[in-house]
Amino acid sequence: MLSVLVKVMRMVVVMSVALTVAGAAYAQSLQEVMKQRGLSEKDLLAAAKTFNPSGKKDEYLVFSSGGQSGQVIVYGVPSMRILKYIAVFTPEPWQGYGYGEVESMKILEEGKIDGREIRWGDTHHPALSETNGDYDGKYLFINDKANPRIAVIDLSTFETKQIVVNPIFKSEHGGTFVTPNTDYVLEAAQYPAPYGKEYVSLDEYQQKYRGGVTYWKFDRNALMSLTSKALRRLKKKGVPTKGLKALMNQEFHGEAAFLAAVSEKLGAGGLKEHKKNILKYASKQGRLLPEKSFTVEMPPYMQDISDVGKGISEGWSFTNSVNTELYIGGFGKGNTKWKHRLANEAGMSSKDTDYMHIVNWKAAEKLFKAGKFTKFNGHAVLSMKDMVAANALFLLPEAKSPHGADVSPDGRYIIVSGKLDTHTTVYDFKKIKALVDNKDFAGKDPWGIPILDMKKSMHTQVNVGLGPLHTQYDKEKGVVYTSLYVDSMVVRWDYLKGKVLNKIPIHYNIGHLVTAEGDTVDPDGKYLIALNKLAIDRFSPVGPLHPQNHQLIDITAGRPMQLLYDMPLPLGEPHYVQMIKADKLKPLIRFSKKDFEHYVRAGNERVERNGNKVTIYATAIRSHFSPEVIEVKVGDEITWHITNVERAQDQVHGFAVDNYNVHGSIEPGETATFKFVADKEGVYPFYCTEFCSALHLEMTGYFLVKP
Amino acid sequence: MLSVLVKVMRMVVVMSVALTVAGAAYAQSLQEVMKQRGLSEKDLLAAAKTFNPSGKKDEYLVFSSGGQSGQVIVYGVPSMRILKYIAVFTPEPWQGYGYGEVESMKILEEGKIDGREIRWGDTHHPALSETNGDYDGKYLFINDKANPRIAVIDLSTFETKQIVVNPIFKSEHGGTFVTPNTDYVLEAAQYPAPYGKEYVSLDEYQQKYRGGVTYWKFDRNALMSLTSKALRRLKKKGVPTKGLKALMNQEFHGEAAFLAAVSEKLGAGGLKEHKKNILKYASKQGRLLPEKSFTVEMPPYMQDISDVGKGISEGWSFTNSVNTELYIGGFGKGNTKWKHRLANEAGMSSKDTDYMHIVNWKAAEKLFKAGKFTKFNGHAVLSMKDMVAANALFLLPEAKSPHGADVSPDGRYIIVSGKLDTHTTVYDFKKIKALVDNKDFAGKDPWGIPILDMKKSMHTQVNVGLGPLHTQYDKEKGVVYTSLYVDSMVVRWDYLKGKVLNKIPIHYNIGHLVTAEGDTVDPDGKYLIALNKLAIDRFSPVGPLHPQNHQLIDITAGRPMQLLYDMPLPLGEPHYVQMIKADKLKPLIRFSKKDFEHYVRAGNERVERNGNKVTIYATAIRSHFSPEVIEVKVGDEITWHITNVERAQDQVHGFAVDNYNVHGSIEPGETATFKFVADKEGVYPFYCTEFCSALHLEMTGYFLVKP
Helix, strand or coil, rough: CCCCCCCCCHHHHHCCCCCCCCCCCCCHHHHHHHHHCCCCCHHHHHHHHHHCCCCCCCCCEEEEEECCCCCEEEEEECCEEEEECCCCCCCCCCCCCCEEHHHHHHHHHHCCCEEEECCCCEECEEEEEEEEEEEEEEEEEECCCCEEEEEEEECCCCCEEEEECCCCCEEEEEEEEEECHHHHHEECCCEEEECCCCCCCCCHHHHHCCCEEEEEECCCCCCCCCHHHHHHHHHHHHCEEEEEEEECCCCCCCHHHHHHCCCCCHHHHHHHHHHHHHHHHHCCCCCCCCCCCEEEEECCCCCEEEEEEHHCCCCCCEEEECCCCCCCCCCCCCCCCCCCCCHHHHHHHCCEEEEEEEEEEHHHHHHHHHHCCEEECCCCEEEEHHHHHCCEEEEEECCEEEEEEECCCCCEEEEEECCCCEEEEEEHHHHHHHHHHHCCCEECCCCCCCCCHHHHEEEEEEEECCCEEEEEEEECCCCCEEEEEECEEEEEECCCCEEEEEEEECCCCEEEEEEECCCCCCCCEEEEEEECCCCCCCCCCCCCHHHHHEEEEEECCCCCEEEEEEEEEECCCCEEEEEEEEECCCCCCCCCHHHHHCCCCCCCCEEEEEECHHHHHEEEEEEEEEEEEEEEEECCEEEEEEECCCCCCCCEEEEEEECCCCCEEEECEEEEEEEEECCCCCCEECCCCCCCCCCHCCCEEEEEECC | CCCHHHHHHHHHHCCCCCCCHCCCCCCCCCCHHHHHHCHHHHHHHHHHCCCCCCCCCCCEEEEEEEECCCEEEEEEECCCCCEEEECCCCECCCCCCCCCCHHHHHHHHHHEEEECCCCCEEEEECCEEEECCEEEEEEEEEEEECCCCEEECCCCEEEEEEEECCCCCCCCCEEEEEECCEEEEEEECCCCCCCCCCCCCCCHHHHHHEEEEEEEEEEEECCCCHHHHHHHHHHHCCHHHHHHHCCCCCCCCCCCCHHHHHHHHHHHHHHHHHEEEEHHCCCCCCEEEEEEEEEEEECEEEEEEECCCCCCHCCCCEEEEEECCCCCCCCCCCCCCCCCCCCCCHHHCCCCCEEEEEEHHHHHHHHHHCCCCEEEEEEEEEEEHHHHHHHCCCEEECCCCEEEEEECCCCCCCEEEEHHHHHHHHEEEHHHHHHHHHCCCEEECCCCCEEECHHHEEEEEEEEEEEEEEEEECCCCEEEEEEECCCCEEEEECCCCCEEEEEEEECEEEEEEECCCCCCCCCCCEEEEEEECCCCCCCCCCCCCCCEEEEEECCCCCCCCCEEEEEECCCCCCCEECCCCCCCCCCCCCCCCHHHHCCCCCCCCEEECCCCCEEEEEECCCEEEEEEEEEECCCCCEEEEEECCCCCCCCCCCEEEEHHHHHCCCCCCCCCEEEECCCEEEEEEECCCCCCCCHHHEEEEEEEEEE
């Protein structure tokens, strides 16, 4: 009876759409298309939930690590269309990142390790800047596991602005995670190593190898980059910096407020006189400050993913670990030493539990400010001994080989899954805090760190399925989602009531997962994305190296979860992503003159020679460069400033000097500067690489190098 | 009345879907979702035509240039999901391309120009290999405009296998285009320059600057890489190469046929004895052969896009040009010389017509084989004089600043659009051939090249709209689609009847366009993609640098064109793309042992030292490396062979040595080799960078460098 009714209805669907689309001189039925393409009504519903007609914007933006691509990926939800790859650790020519353009070369140079150029990264965990525990859409942080570094991306331009190298780690994983007001960005080590650069035998693993968690100070106030170096330079220019130093720890909202405070220190006259110099530094907002950052020493366990407390747990951070067995591999023929029977994967997971590291980072900050640290390679390290003495470092057993440590929106609960245990543990920070305050410890580890009792710290433990990894929170109180790697499923469960609600299969082998703003104080629910490690048969084959598969799932309250969309990731293996309401982002459309020291006005183009230093002041506009012909001599050092004097949105000009490995992307209003040595005689065309008008092909010139 | 009926029908749509999706314990109506998301019935139809439920494969694959990213982009149609970025000219760590892995480093090294590392490219025109004028799905070619180079991508692995540098050009644009059986790959110069490396003043532009078209010999038969070098090496090994040389110009289909021919030359015994050596070279199929390639000298016009004849025009090629005015820029203050009044864009487009260069490439090939060439930088150049004498080079006026020269499926017509002329010209090769045969010329250019009469060569001329650029063919005889850059439209018209059929607006400023197999002898019609240069307001803002916008359009015969989907391109500015039936591609799932000289069997892992040369033979499998601990001395030269012994599809292992800028992607069955010098004392973890199992984090080891 139902099926008959459905048949009838289907016919009517046909007519309905035929009639409405029939505004045109033809009719084509939805049903025809569905039949032809083998779509069910459920598929059609999913299509309707994810399809964006031309011009329709997405509700959320996702910031995804690019894994071994070294970049960050930005895509829209629910359309699951990739909007941008942001170049971070890997040079990328389309964006003009690392191909002779001074600003980006400088940032990549910051990423050198012991003078070695590292031109890739293994990005894992992006972190959006937060205000009061909620995304504010201003900055994005991303880590590099292979070469311990942190990058800062400015979301007004979607460009990388800073790379800092961890001075003491040789590896990391548990980064980046921010404190609720982005005062600090966390970076936890992964594979232990000596803090120094020297060789140390594995025989001394327990004595000399160390882990740790670095707390990078992030300063978003207007004076952030008045670092001692900048201050020295201001001093040289005659700016009385004493007064300014005093302002360094104050928060300023906007340039006006900042300038008012400065004029208070210097007097209106002093401000007027030095405004330019002060703003030159003050305008460089939003950087990590190595000299104000510190690391908490940890045992040579392999620290892993962290999360940061908020609400009642604000001031604390939580970092998982693996290999508390302190096992050193050595398996396999060909080892030059350490011939153990077991491979690392077995030896490092022989115990039932590992340790969560619990740090009172506000207490650690006090120790740092009190000067209670030792410097390694110029970086401040707080010893385990001092941290323990300050009641600021504890260990808490957790199911072995854990992945996520995910703090609840109110900060009270921490959910941890051990991927070799089907039980996920819900810790209660109130209980943890009580044990800490009462010094109620279950023992100490070999390094004297107090160990809390697992049962006493727990709210509950739930059997969620095979291979649980990470957890994200829903808007609905108590509801969470945990990825099940081995089961290839997402489980929806209630961590307060301690019961499983339902599950949905994914394709295949899910790692992280994300819900809309699901790790903030105020999750939205609505959408969940399963970040799957394997695609296998989901997409048209493209060779032995497959794309990843991000699956969008509708988690609207009151309905079973519905799989909506399979999205292939064409470049890199994302690990974690964050999903932010799109309207929180207010990026620039064009740059403004005052952003650039060397802005070239139309009509003011020129070439200046000073010895063998040639400086070109050029402009670009549809569709010509000015000047168009440059003649120099072999060996000349070229500095080429080019201002894109366009105002129109999206009217970008590219710049390439043929055969010189020089390329730039110059966005509307931007002035880009290129430096290179004209080391080879010859005739080198230069041209605009962005198709900019009907006469784009003619936007060219000659760079001539005379013997 | 209709609208009322529609209202009724809509209600029924609601019910219909509600009922059918209601298999679940809940009902959600399609209409609700449409209302909530503001979708019209027409939007829903577009959604149904483009949505792929989980696991559904795409009907077509698109191979797109990545523009200034230097890569190639692969995406599916109709879902418009990006499946892969193939690393070509730019190092890319996720694929392990250019980060210490020997094979890929070798390919990037091939791309050096005068010893300079060029680590990016400006890719423009991909060309799929053809058999009898139809895509065969075996190889893909792509050019680099900024640093004149051609790359070969093997579609069995979707990996770049070769980069060749054009020995005489300083710039190019009109590549790549293949002859109907992929005997040659065309590469036309763009900005004229001397063939040599020396400086030549622009005062000698007409005397010493030259353009040209290079015809790269591509050899897909089994003996292709028995180059003279390989032959010399075979000779050393005692293989009688005389007999083999004779086979070099024969075609072989498959190894068996080839081996039969070899044994005929060497005798069964000789074959048996030398089989390994012969196959070692013979197996390297599908490469460009510089020593068998040549360039046709052209005047210093700026040659542009080409196309190759087929059917009745087989043996001929057609190359557009701009700036037949021979104008040299010099506009703008700051020019070091050549202070002209006009910018290039104006000076280079002051005449009404430019020239199409018509080449009889089979006649050119004869001249080359007869040794009638001069070598520049080791590369054979056929002079204009010899080409004219051989009746192999002609000029044909075309509307100024043309873009595409697009040959019809039967080879009879060539459609050319000048982007500053609203008229698109349809040339008739029969008429051209008659003029050529009768030596019926309208004159000669300053270099003595015969000029054909435009009117006498024409079939018709059609006013299609503002800023016409490129044309693609439909399955339906006579129907073509031309991109209108200035109008931001695609026009569908009939080039045989010479009339416009209809138009569709796009968003915004379309460059190239493509139809399904639309430049082959057998177009499919069905889908058209508009490759738009500007996105402006189509997507959520991501900063001053916007994505591109590829718009999918339904061009099913008998219906008006329907815009289906807006696809953002997140990285690079594609120029041209080709769309091939997905089932023509048969890529590998895993590599096989015999592909690798240094395949390491499980149980056979070892470390060998020879002086300061350390060779590591390692395996990778879920989830450990063997060996796991390697100790070497500072200064040791490391060669690290790693075999991924997995057989399971998509079970990739990554390999990183921390802080050494070394990264690889090792696909199932692959053996990758990494070479680097252990130049810094210290403790360096290495690990698997592809999340491969629940114990992936434990897939690590230590690389220790002693002082």
